[in-house]
Amino acid sequence: MDMPLNVEVYCADGLCGLSKEVVLDRSSEEVTHLVVKEKHSPREELLIPVDQVMETTAHRIQLRCTRDELAKMQPLLEVEVRREEIPHYIAGPYLLPVGVPDTEYVAVNRESIPPGEVAVRQGARVEATDGRVGRLDEFLVDPANEHVTHLVMREGHLWGRRDVTIPVSEIDLIEEDTIYLKLDKEQVGALPTVPSGLR
Numbered sequence: 001m002d003m004p005l006n007v008e009v010y011c012a013d014g015l016c017g018l019s020k021e022v023v024l025d026r027s028s029e030e031v032t033h034l035v036v037k038e039k040h041s042p043r044e045e046l047l048i049p050v051d052q053v054m055e056t057t058a059h060r061i062q063l064r065c066t067r068d069e070l071a072k073m074q075p076l077l078e079v080e081v082r083r084e085e086i087p088h089y090i091a092g093p094y095l096l097p098v099g100v101p102d103t104e105y106v107a108v109n110r111e112s113i114p115p116g117e118v119a120v121r122q123g124a125r126v127e128a129t130d131g132r133v134g135r136l137d138e139f140l141v142d143p144a145n146e147h148v149t150h151l152v153m154r155e156g157h158l159w160g161r162r163d164v165t166i167p168v169s170e171i172d173l174i175e176e177d178t179i180y181l182k183l184d185k186e187q188v189g190a191l192p193t194v195p196s197g198l199r
Helices: 067-071 185-189
Strands: 002-004 008-011 014-025 031-038 045-049 053-057 060-063 077-092 095-111 117-121 125-128 131-142 147-155 162-167 171-174 178-181 193-195
Touching: 002 014, 002 053, 008 067, 014 045, 014 067, 031 067, 031 117, 045 067, 125 185, 131 162, 131 185
Parallel strands: 008 060, 125 178
Antiparallel strands: 002 131, 008 014, 014 031, 014 117, 031 045, 053 060, 077 095, 125 131, 131 147, 147 162, 162 193, 171 178
16 A cells, blocks of 8 residues: 555545655554645644555545544644743943843644654655665555555656665664665665656
8 A cells, every 4th residue: 555645635525635744653664643734724734543544546545534533633733832041131331241031931843743653754865875865755555554565765857757666674764854774875776666657
């Protein structure tokens, strides 16, 4: 099953948004959530449990829930208000600067990704052991257990662009913006490819 990114997502009662990220358990490499950006206001990015994914194609994801149920799901970003002591300095022509503490409240966005999991977006860099080789296009997932089996990496430029299928066993580390492989560039070049648009 494809787990495509930046494609339309449909609820049981119609179009509801776009797929933005896939959330993976770092240890098991299992897909736990899909991040969907709502089509309508407030256009939040929501964490959708993977058991809500009914069907996927290369260009569409179908969810089991309705749009109303989707709107009640946990947002990816939660606002946390922090109290911070910020010194303000007072100085005059004959005085040394003196710090006077002042309290300010600062709103900070925090991702609500469960501990031990990481959210990965389309376009994340893919690094071989000897340098960058491409960008993440999508994940291939075993529908029986929700485990990632392959990542599909896009390499090349507009003409001659191709997709390379990389087994998950060749992934060394996954971070939010970078996927590190156990392979070098030559080994990546020998992997099976699919011309872009033919998948």
